[in-house]
Amino acid sequence: MTPEEWIDHDPDPGTAEELSACAPDELAARFARPLTFGTAGLRGPVRGGPDAMNVAVVARATWAVARVLADRGAAGSTVIVGRDARHGSAIFATVAAEVLAAQGFSVILLPGAVPTPVVAFAVRHTEAAAGIQITASHNPPADNGYKVYFDGGIQIVSPTDRQIETAMAAAPFADRIERTPVEPADAGLIERYITRAAGVRRGAGSVRVALTPLHGVGGAVAVETLHRAGFDQVHTVGAQFAPDPDFPTVAFPNPEEPGATDGLLALAADVHADVAIALDPDADRCAVGIPTASGWRMLSGDETGWLLGDYLLSRTPDPAAAVVASSVVSSRMLAAIAARYGAVHVETLTGFKWLARADAELPSGTLVYAYEEAIGHCVDPAAVRDKDGISAAVLVCDLVAACKDQGLDVPDKLDELARRYGVHEVAAVSRRVADPGEAAALMARLRAEPPTALAGFAATVTDITDALIFTGGDDDTSIRVVVRPSGTEPKLKCYLEIRCAASDDLTSSRTYAAALREQLVASLAHW
Structure with a gap:
């Protein structure tokens, strides 16, 4: 035409x-x-x-x-x-x-x-x-x-x-x-969705919540859903609550971007919240903030994935019939968590179009949880076969309430997982490109001339449909870097994970893993 x-x-x-x-x-x-x-x-x-x-x-x-x-x-x-x-x-x-x-x-x-x-x-x-x-x-x-x-x-x-x-x-x-x-x-279908999402709770008790929909469409539905789930103390970032297509208070309307959750974390500190929730503008993704000894911080999508995966499997009547899934660019800890409970873990290509189909060829198993590191979580696959920030927010608040009931906080729970499965240090590095052609050229060069070492360890490469996976390590340390073009933005993305063997000395393991991460990040600039 x-x-x-x-x-x-x-x-x-x-x-x-x-x-x-x-x-x-x-x-x-x-x-x-x-x-x-x-x-x-x-x-x-x-x-x-x-x-x-x-x-x-x-x-x-x-x-x-x-x-x-x-x-x-x-x-x-x-x-x-x-x-x-x-x-x-x-x-x-x-x-x-x-x-x-x-x-x-x-x-x-x-x-x-x-x-x-x-x-x-x-x-x-x-x-x-x-x-x-x-x-x-x-x-x-x-x-x-x-x-x-x-x-x-x-x-x-x-x-x-x-x-x-x-x-x-x-x-x-x-x-x-x-x-x-x-x-x-x-509004009947919206009402039925709210009822279903509120019902993902596994426990009881309440927590004080700070929430922002980042000028998107999730605010009213999320607040009503949390209320029905028994979380009455929900405080919202007023300047970001009403939908606004110009997203005036943030440079980029993505909870993962630096500065996007500053207003949320300030509110959380002011109201002495137990947990902070940021939804992305269409409310299919959920970022989580927690209080720590040194102040509030946002969890990575992987940290939230570990917590929710462990929480759901610990409350699944028949874990052997359960399937959990994570994408190839996400942490490998969920696989270890699944193994401990006797559940099946499936690793898929990137995106919920694949994660939602993780149990398609497993007639004896049913998907109960799937996540990807980009703060996407599917916590009720029977009702929503896609990432869902609102039902995930309900389950996060439920988990925090359960921790409080046990006299724990979220950092305690993360420490528990690290002692059991080893410290997993994750990071993501992006390189902006002009167009898909430049991303393809960079991928072609990496395929032709792959790096031979990862932070001092000999590297091997696996070439899959949409990504290159570089691995290295020894008996105590495992390093993994996944490189792929973004499916939604002009970027080439690198996903890093360093795993240290399980140990009670978390301080030493985390210091060592962080040093390896810095080496990797520095070397990626030359790839």
Whole structure:
């Protein structure tokens, strides 16, 4: 399709006018590479053209999803549509719902802005054929996205994504795609989600909670869910509570970014909280802060993963039938925890589209927990087969309450795990790249000329689908570095883990592991 044809058939006069005003070079750039499916969907800036998020792209993508569903014999089935509060989300969700309705599907358009886990839950709860959530998660304010669920509320994988892209390429002009008005549904599915998420508690007692949704859509749902779970003392960061697509108080709306949780930790200290919770803007991820002897700090995603994995398995009636999963870029401690309880551990490729399928080939086991180091946790796979920051927050608070009941705190629990399974020092280092081509070139160079040593230990390399895994060590020390391109950002990411043998001398083990980490981080600059 030529730029002129696209502009002539753009159903949004605003983006049509914007494209018409572009200089020739800019226009050529916007039509050079259309959006493609990455992490279960599309993600890009809100603006005109096929390389961005706009009404035309959403209409064509939804027409393609409808075509793929129909080809699979699901014509006329139910599809859930939801959205966050980003720029463009309301109109994009409306367009998606209307295109599906015109194609004969029974559409449930969730009312207002909702957390992404609500959509994943709704697909599974209603046995819908698919779900679409308009969201760009923790991307910058200028972005939006289009996330697709099939298969019982699980993010799509290949070949489904490629089939949708193929159908998009054959879609009619956007202004010729039929649309039928859809009235938003009531809040019944949101209510059922809250009830289910509140029910993930295993224990009793209460804790004082500090919480921020980082200007996203999780605030009200999270507070109500925590209240129903028995956590009445929830204090929120007022300046960050209401959804705001400009994310004015943070440089980058991601709890993992430096400075993003400063307001949360200040509130936690002020109210003498027992735990601090930061949700990302679409509330599918959960970062945890804890008080320590030297002040408040945020846990890594791996530390939270160890704690929740151990907590869930310790309260699972039949651990031998349980499956837990972590991604290849996450810590290996969960595997050791699973072995102690007699549970099955599965390591998957990166992303919840794989983690949610970890028990697919294990007929005698059922997934009870999955996590990845990027603060994503799936704590109730029977209801939500995706990462879910709100139900994870409930379980974190439950764990902290259980620790209090035993006269312990979270650092005590982490020490207990370190003594049992060894100190695991984790870190992540990112290198920004201009585009996917630069990331691919760097990966190709590492494949051709892999490093021969890791912090003084001889290194071996394993090449898997989307990553390189470098390992080294001896009987007492294990070093692992995983390198892969980011699926959502222009970055090459390196994930480090140093494991020391189990010992009661945690101070010495941690000092040694931290020194090895610093050596590794310094050497990565030359890779």
